Amino acid sequence: MFSQLKRLGADSLLYAFMNVGTKLIAFVLFPFYTYYLSGLAEYGMLDYIDRLVSMLTFLVIFGTDSALAYYYFEYKDKETREKYVRSVMTFRLMIVVILFLVFFLGGDWLSKLLLDSEGYSNLFYIAFATLFLDTIITLVLTILRYEFKTKKVVITTVTKMLLFAVLSIVFLIYIWTSVEGVLIARLISVGLIILVLIKPSMPYLRPIFDWTILKKILIYATPLVPASLAFWLIINSNVFFLKEFTSFEESGIYGTAVKFATFITLLTSGVQLAWRPFSMSLKDKESSPQLFATLYAAILIIGSFGVLLLATIMPLIILILAEPYQIAYPYVAPIAIATFINFFYMIVSTGIFYSKQTKHVSIAFGIAAIVCVILSILFIPMYGIWGAVISYVTSYCVALFLVFRKSQKLYYVPFSGFKMAWTILCLIVATASIVYIQVKDLNSWLIAGVWIGFIILILVIRMDKYFVKRK
Template sequence: MFSQLKRLGADSLLYAFMNVGTKLIAFALFPFYTHYFPDPAEMGVLGLIDRNFNLLTFLVIFGTDSALAFYYFEYKDKETREKYVRSVMTFRLTIVLILLLVFFAGGDWLSTLLFNSTKYTFLFYIAFGTLFLDTIISLVLTILRYEFKTKRVVLTTVAKMLLTAIFSMLIIAFIWTSLEGVLIGRLISVAIIMLVIIKPVSVYIRPLFDWEILKKILIYATPLVPASLAFYVISNANIFLLNEYSTKINVGIYESATKFATFITLLTTGIQLAWRPFSMSMKDKESSPKLFSSFYAIILLAGCFGVLTLATIMPFVVLMLSENYQSAYAYVAPISIATFLNFYYLIVSTGIFYSKQTKHVSIAFGIAAIISIVLGIVVIPMYDIWGAVIAYVVPYCVALFLVFRKSQKLYYVPFSGFKMAWTIFWLIAATVSIVYIQVKDLNSWLIAGVWIGFIVLILLIRMDKYFVKRK
């Protein structure tokens, strides 16, 4: 177990370094952008473009990342693996080109719909160029990740983000102080990265229309597409409903809290990137179920302590900001619970991906998306920002347990669903308790009591048993 844990831990640490590096670069860019774009409306335009292209990225990937992960480890010979990668690459680039043709026909309409003006249409064309190149790069990096070339993946990803920052700043400061400058900086950076990894790109970019392979990929992948759309609904419905039922100030506070809540991804992203190739490589080993149960417990507890740490320190982080944003600290940790659960379902869904029953992920998150909308309509008018938080956390809890229950039926891992539910319930209770205490008295010793109480409750159900070496 410990050798496998060491491998997963080493890869996770490198991916965590990558995540920290890219986020630090992004945070450093933000003050620069606000200096050259003092009108918040311009940053709003950039944000809306990014949100729309995030949705397009879902459509381009179309669940093929999970399908490729399965078949890449299903076959051992290099030639067959290469065919699968080339087929996925051909499929994704075809989708990008179709979307671009659609935009040629309706670009002005979309720009008018979003911004009441056609002057932003050109921004979408630049973004499409970046999407095209990034589609190629991301798939190549995925294969390098499957081959456990972690250092190369990390260095390439950080380099891409760093180049984006450098070229965006140079263009904005000296050539073109506009949103076009930001997007052109991104386009130049991905073009340079393409040249850096040109060897694997030249292998995988050759078109391959193998209908048998494509059919197998799409049968595996298509059921995951509704899940991606459901993720988008869950992540955005509460914001739109908060904007409908509350004020723009509260929307801004919630958005600020959401940005801080992404700190939890510094813990989860590395594990997430390492987990899929690791778990797939363990698929046929007899010892895997017991090994996975230990990982399930370790990752769950690490996430819980990460959330509680965030809840404890966040007031001292957020209170350093402008007074208008200080109230956001109360919502950061509760929102981060949803962020963690969105990651944790990938860990406990091993059976679904092993058995290729990926439709169950879409079903679970489809139900969660409906709950998100209905719950938001009910609770946001009553509880304002807290209503938005509730409409964000509850759907992820539901989706997680639906996915876990089905996964256990398909590939049993000796990990208790009751213990998982118990832990998450008391995590939510402890997080809310810490926030409540902080609102009353920021330096109260009762916060330490909440920590101790949570640890006692975890020991009560003997989560430690998952870490004992079993024969």
């Protein structure tokens, strides 16, 4: 057990370093957006395009990441593994090309429909060129992760972000002070990274059409596609509803809050990247359930403290932005709860992926997406951004508990669902209390009281005895 924990810890630390680096670069870059882009509306448009591309990325991946993780560790010979990777690469690049043709033929009509103007179709073309190159990079880095070449993954990813940051600043200051300048900077940066990864990429860029392999991949992956679309709906539908019910300015504020909420991923993303290969490598070990229970509990507690810390210091962090953007700070910590839960569901879904019952992830997130849309329609017209936050957090809570319940039936881990629910409820109440104290400008010592109350409430249910026996 110790050797497995050591590997997870070492890889997680390296990935955490990578994500700290990339997030810091992103946050250094963010004030340049707020200064050089012409107001919240233009940043709202950039955020809108990013979210649209993220939805299309789900279609490109089509659940093949989880399928590849399973079959890559299922087979041990290099030739078979390479065939699976090449099949996934061929499939993904074909989807990108098809999507590009749709937007190319749609042109100004889609620009008018999505961005309220016919003059922005070129932004989609640049975004798709970037998506094509980034699809190659993503899959190559995924294989390097599976081979535990963590240092190479970290160096490449951080270099990519540095390139993007430097080029974005140069374009915004000297060449193109617009959304188009940012998108072109991204395209150039991924193009340069492709050149760096050309050697490990070459074996996988040879197209292959092996129907037997592709069928196995799609049988595993297809049930996850509705989950991917549901993910996109939960993450992004709020922005579209805000744009329709309010304005691009409101979308810009919400997008700013989401950007800062990803601070919590400084704690989680290292574990997230290391978790899938780590957990799949332990599939047949007898001691794995107890090890997973220990990790579930530790991750939940550490993540909860991370969210509360973010809520506490957010009013100071937000000062790095231009004044119009500073009003986003009350929404950051509540959104961070949803961001953390989105990560934590993957940790507690071990049984679903072991048993290849991936359709249950789609079912859970499909239900959560419906909840998100309904709550958005009900609350956003009345409460604006707070309505979006309520729907976002609630939908992820629904998804987490549905996934956990099914995963426990398929592969039991001695971990208490009740105590998990209690911890998350206490986290939501404590976060809301801290934000209320800050917004109302009450005595800051009350925040210390919230921290103490949260710790006591967790100790009451004996988090040191987090594990339960199967009935």
